[in-house]
Amino acid sequence: MSEARAARPWLALLAGAGYGLFYLYAIGDVTLYGPPHWGAYLTEVSLERIFTARSTLMFEAIAVIELGWVVWLFSPLNLFLALILAGLLAANMHGVLYIRAHPKQCQVGGNKAFIGALPALFAGGACCAPSLILLLGIPGLGAFGALFGWLLPISIVVLGINRIWQHGHGAPSMLEYARQRFGLNNPSTA
Amino acid sequence: MPTCPRQLLIASALGLALASSVMASTIPTGEPATVQESLAKYWDESLSGGPPRDGIPSIDNARFEDAGQADGWLEDGSRIIGIYRNGQARAYPQSLLVWHEIVNDTIAGDAIAITYCPLTGTALGFERGEDELGVSGRLVNSNLIMYNRASDSYWPQILAAAIQGPQKGQGLVEVRVVWTDWASWKSRHPETEVLSRRTGYARNYRRDPYGGYNPRSGYYAGGGTLFPVFAQSDRFPGKHEILGFRTSDEAVAIEPEALARAGHLRHEGKSADFLILHDPGLDTGWVFRAEPGNLPHGNALEEVVFAADGPSGDALAELEPINAFEAMWFAWHAFYPDTVVIDSP
Numbered sequence: 001m002s003e004a005r006a007a008r009p010w011l012a013l014l015a016g017a018g019y020g021l022f023y024l025y026a027i028g029d030v031t032l033y034g035p036p037h038w039g040a041y042l043t044e045v046s047l048e049r050i051f052t053a054r055s056t057l058m059f060e061a062i063a064v065i066e067l068g069w070v071v072w073l074f075s076p077l078n079l080f081l082a083l084i085l086a087g088l089l090a091a092n093m094h095g096v097l098y099i100r101a102h103p104k105q106c107q108v109g110g111n112k113a114f115i116g117a118l119p120a121l122f123a124g125g126a127c128c129a130p131s132l133i134l135l136l137g138i139p140g141l142g143a144f145g146a147l148f149g150w151l152l153p154i155s156i157v158v159l160g161i162n163r164i165w166q167h168g169h170g171a172p173s174m175l176e177y178a179r180q181r182f183g184l185n186n187p188s189t190a
Numbered sequence: 191m192p193t194c195p196r197q198l199l200i201a202s203a204l205g206l207a208l209a210s211s212v213m214a215s216t217i218p219t220g221e222p223a224t225v226q227e228s229l230a231k232y233w234d235e236s237l238s239g240g241p242p243r244d245g246i247p248s249i250d251n252a253r254f255e256d257a258g259q260a261d262g263w264l265e266d267g268s269r270i271i272g273i274y275r276n277g278q279a280r281a282y283p284q285s286l287l288v289w290h291e292i293v294n295d296t297i298a299g300d301a302i303a304i305t306y307c308p309l310t311g312t313a314l315g316f317e318r319g320e321d322e323l324g325v326s327g328r329l330v331n332s333n334l335i336m337y338n339r340a341s342d343s344y345w346p347q348i349l350a351a352a353i354q355g356p357q358k359g360q361g362l363v364e365v366r367v368v369w370t371d372w373a374s375w376k377s378r379h380p381e382t383e384v385l386s387r388r389t390g391y392a393r394n395y396r397r398d399p400y401g402g403y404n405p406r407s408g409y410y411a412g413g414g415t416l417f418p419v420f421a422q423s424d425r426f427p428g429k430h431e432i433l434g435f436r437t438s439d440e441a442v443a444i445e446p447e448a449l450a451r452a453g454h455l456r457h458e459g460k461s462a463d464f465l466i467l468h469d470p471g472l473d474t475g476w477v478f479r480a481e482p483g484n485l486p487h488g489n490a491l492e493e494v495v496f497a498a499d500g501p502s503g504d505a506l507a508e509l510e511p512i513n514a515f516e517a518m519w520f521a522w523h524a525f526y527p528d529t530v531v532i533d534s535p
Contacts, residue, residue: 031394043392049288061392070393 016090095166222351222361441526
């Protein structure tokens, strides 16, 4: 099995992008709805509106973009948070795949690498808990709704700590990996 | 700081003027309807619903369109909250109110707040004077707690009484609104205006985060409540819609199908008698109060007609209209555990 195939950087990027979209869907910024419409319009565009919180770490949108079945409420800050989550998840996924492909070099078994990533993945999914509660209609759990907002920063911290752990066990960053794999020059030494 | 009597007098006058202007701009109030728990309990057991204060933004600069334009995006079965006042009819689609919960509007010169709580299925109108209501982000018995911007007092929508703040213990002045469907409303009020989707906020107004009313689905169709309630009852399914009214000494819940079958119902209350009329055009009920023993006879009610401003006729001339509104049973019972229930003629 070649290293490129084992580490599958494209798979990590795809997982990260998918998670970013899932996050935007879970907080209601991206929805699938028919019948399809096409169009876009701005609402009030101001710094005040951009920084107005709809909920903990969830911000007002300033535009509605209708792309067929997809309706995207464009909030610059929500998109920024989605990109952070997507990047961290991609980095974690890449770390897992790298460690799995290099168990001896990393001194961690392939299964351990997966198990080690689970808390991070669970934490990453926790931001969607409010949507799940509504979907499942679990009685009384809405009372904890205010706490769910804090799961997002916890997700980011756990994903970050897990990536540092992976790095400590020999998993290079995606940029380092790209430089090694594709022979790119390090800008600082070029 | 004032140092002489004259300065003190001027400062006092300014202070009084300021205080009176603040008092004048607060929301109009009166005696609250029956409150069956201590006000402190409502506040102490209120919970954050998730969004912060104004995280669910009220609409303060509402735009309207005519019925023909609204026909382009409202279906006949779409739920709306309607109001008719001083010759002007307005409809507020539930699909918009589910995202905003409060519209601070002015209707034919009267400042009115239209309020809607999706979790309890309740729509109520209130006089607001020069004040505005906002969404506090807190809930009690799953019901929206509003706050008024002038005095920062907190008002659960169903209770319509302040449970915290400078106006604690006072009651809001209610205005009748109608919870019905778009086809029924425009049939009664062809000249109605409809709240526009151009609210100034970016929302997907085609999607209801809780489910749907046309047909009923998701949260609205059944199942449990999302937040704890003070009291539970299995007399009806929790999400079953009842028509409720309350006075200073009692609360009454009417089963709508029983009302529709009977056409009208009577209730001998603690201190007055009540007549409840079914409005077949809007599929809602209207409540009137009379001194004990003074309700009109059944034959007299045959002349009652339902016009733009509700039921009218000689038989109703001496009666006092009482506000009534639809609510999910679990919420009504949570606020009014001692409620009278009328589910048969």
